[in-house]
Amino acid sequence: MDASPPRYRRFSRLGPVPQSAADLPAYTRRNTLAQPAVRREPxxxxxxxxxxxxxxxxxxxxxxxxxxxxxxxxxxxxxxxxxxxxxxxxxxxxxxxxxxxxxxxxxxxxxxxxxxxxxxxxxxxxxxxxxxxxxxxxxxxxxxxxxxxxxxxxxxxxxxxxxxxxxxxxxxxxxxxxxxxxxxxxxxxxxxxxxxxxxxxxxxxPNIRPDPPSALRQLAYRENSLIPGPEVDPTGWKSTTTAVIRGTMFQRREASVHCTLHLANPLSYTRGTVIPCRMTLDSTDEHALDLFSSPSAPMVTLRRCVRYQNLSTSSKRAPDWAESFEDVSRAVFWPAPSGSDTYSRNLEGEIKLSKDLASTSAFGIFTVSYTVVVSSFETVGFVPSSSHQSILLEPVTIATTYARDSPRPHAYAPPEYAPLPVPRTHNDYFAQANMPIFGRF
Known part of the structure; x- marks a missing residue:
């Protein structure tokens, strides 16, 4: 079976975007995550x-x-x-x-x-x-x-x-x-x-347990219905600052797109489940907006950092630290059924977490940490004016068990949206999560 992502029309005609879920490809909601595990005998x-x-x-x-x-x-x-x-x-x-x-x-x-x-x-x-x-x-x-x-x-x-x-x-x-x-x-x-x-x-x-999700998201999980977005459940989402991506369209004109990432609160997720995410894109340039809102365009990944002290080369005055970075999973997006207009687009998505993903860990000389990173957009004809490797960053925690007294999370990705390839390992890394990138809005 071909595992490559579906093709999309990148250069759609100018005009209004779909206004209702009826205009989008239909799919059946499903829970593809692991069912409650029966405790095994030793x-x-x-x-x-x-x-x-x-x-x-x-x-x-x-x-x-x-x-x-x-x-x-x-x-x-x-x-x-x-x-x-x-x-x-x-x-x-x-x-x-x-x-x-x-x-x-x-x-x-x-x-x-x-x-x-x-x-x-x-x-x-x-x-x-x-x-x-x-x-x-x-x-x-x-x-x-x-x-x-x-x-x-x-x-x-x-x-x-x-x-x-x-x-x-x-x-x-x-x-x-x-x-x-x-x-x-x-x-x-x-x-x-x-x-x-x-x-x-x-x-x-270790037993790393996340706090329960918002009441509205718990209700959606129990009823197997779509989880409400930030506009309906503001406490259930963490929204990043808005980044402004500036560049040139087809070497002819300047264009800019405003990008905001939303991650489900709390920012702690059990491995083997998913990280629910949303993306809001705004621009007065409809052509650029069409390019950026293609579901395959956003490069959003879960990036892991393993930081450790080189014991043989460290001293009390000058510890010698090393870092290793790797993108372990990439988000899959699909068009949101509502909330878009001529100058705004909304995408729904999720990042699948492997069952054997290492949990977040902190032990002084050895730490494992995770960050959701918007690193770029795979667009044809748009050349960004900056070469920074990151647009938006949000630290998250990877837990090992489920939230107490809460339904298990669901996966919502439509069947036709196959997992996208994960970028190669990164040897260098942006040091601070609040650094100015592509300008701020």
């Missing part, structure tokens, strides 16, 4: 520990919220790390202790000094010294099993001494910095015999 992961001949003599068993036993173990905030460790000790195997260790680290490079351990928890399962003190047997022989249930710390101290909530696991191929969690079991022996350990990484997901 799955079991088994990690064996083998001897030099490949024979398993111990194993670590974990129960987690992962999709399957073959997936990486996953734990949500407030969940305990439940599992057990079992081993079979042979005669003469002088084991001194068995300990479970949990570690969380931020890695910002390949050097030995590029790692910061922010989480370190230990739980002794058995020790020879404790057994001697309690009068129990001081040697392990045969099969032994130790179940455990470990609650993760809710907050930990960062490198700057500030308390932060635990960050989400972050590991991506094109970003040097990462956040990783690991659980291991150490079997410690005497000085003349080597220790043994089994370990595995696990994924951690």
């Amino acid at each position: 799955v079991e992961h088994i990690f064996p520990l083998e001897d030099s001949k490949g024979r398993p003599w111990a194993s670590l068993t974990l129960r987690s919220s992962a999709k399957s036993s073959k997936s990486t173990p996953m734990y949500n905030e407030k969940e305990h790390i439940n599992g057990s460790f079992q081993l079979h000790a042979e005669k003469g195997d002088s084991i001194h202790s068995v300990t479970v260790n949990i570690t969380g680290r931020i890695v910002t490079g390949a050097g030995v000094n590029d790692t910061y351990i922010f989480l370190s928890q230990s739980l002794p399962l058995w020790s020879k010294a404790d057994s001697r003190a309690s009068g129990a047997a001081t040697k392990l022989l045969g099969a032994s099993v130790w179940p455990f249930s470990i609650p993760l710390q809710k907050a930990v101290s960062g490198k700057d001494g500030v308390l932060y909530r635990l960050p989400e696991t972050f590991l991506e191929r094109h970003t040097r910095a990462s956040v990783a969690y690991e659980i291991s079991v150490l079997v410690s022996r005497g000085k003349l015999r080597p220790d043994s350990h089994v370990k595995t990484r696990f994924a951690y997901v």
Whole structure:
């Protein structure tokens, strides 16, 4: 199937725009987002520990919220790390202790000094010294099993001494910095015999919950009706300042278009859903307005910034920061059924959020943040007078769970409006969201 976006007439005739929804292509409202998930039963992961001949003599068993036993173990905030460790000790195997260790680290490079351990928890399962003190047997022989249930710390101290909530696991191929969690079991022996350990990484997901949407948008979600726009539900939308885009039409005359972006309030959105958006375009040049109001013209993206401190090259006086930017999703627009006139156009749209999109995170030396960016318009015959990479910016939060006591968001994009290609990764970035761009109105 051809996934390219539908073609539009860019050079429509001058005159009034459609005044009612009847003049627009009809489509059926649908909810393409995930339905309420049924809570899965914990799955079991088994990690064996083998001897030099490949024979398993111990194993670590974990129960987690992962999709399957073959997936990486996953734990949500407030969940305990439940599992057990079992081993079979042979005669003469002088084991001194068995300990479970949990570690969380931020890695910002390949050097030995590029790692910061922010989480370190230990739980002794058995020790020879404790057994001697309690009068129990001081040697392990045969099969032994130790179940455990470990609650993760809710907050930990960062490198700057500030308390932060635990960050989400972050590991991506094109970003040097990462956040990783690991659980291991150490079997410690005497000085003349080597220790043994089994370990595995696990994924951690914090509970980031957005505030409920406006009452009118909640009503629309419950009734599966169109969500009201800013003119009907002003508290349900955040409107940016108006940017003035100036340029030349077909190298003949000067033209300008006023652009305002509207994002659904609150500016926090659960991954796996969408960011509802609107765009208002105003101009006395109807030809330019026709070009800019084509649904495929606005280049509106969700841009992610990963900012981290290079630990090996930083000092107390001069921290060395690095940033990585990427457009992770592009908005799809379609003509609004109302609110347009000869010198004004309105577009409805949404930005689809991937289910595995990294959540917003702030942990001192490592942050993940998002901004909705209007970067350009793909128009033929219009040459802007400025080459700035951004027209409008609005910071947003990507959450991991749904708003409390609120209906799930709906997706409204008509079926024929396929997702548009996402621009390439950006290596540089505009530093301030309030910088003057193309002039202000």
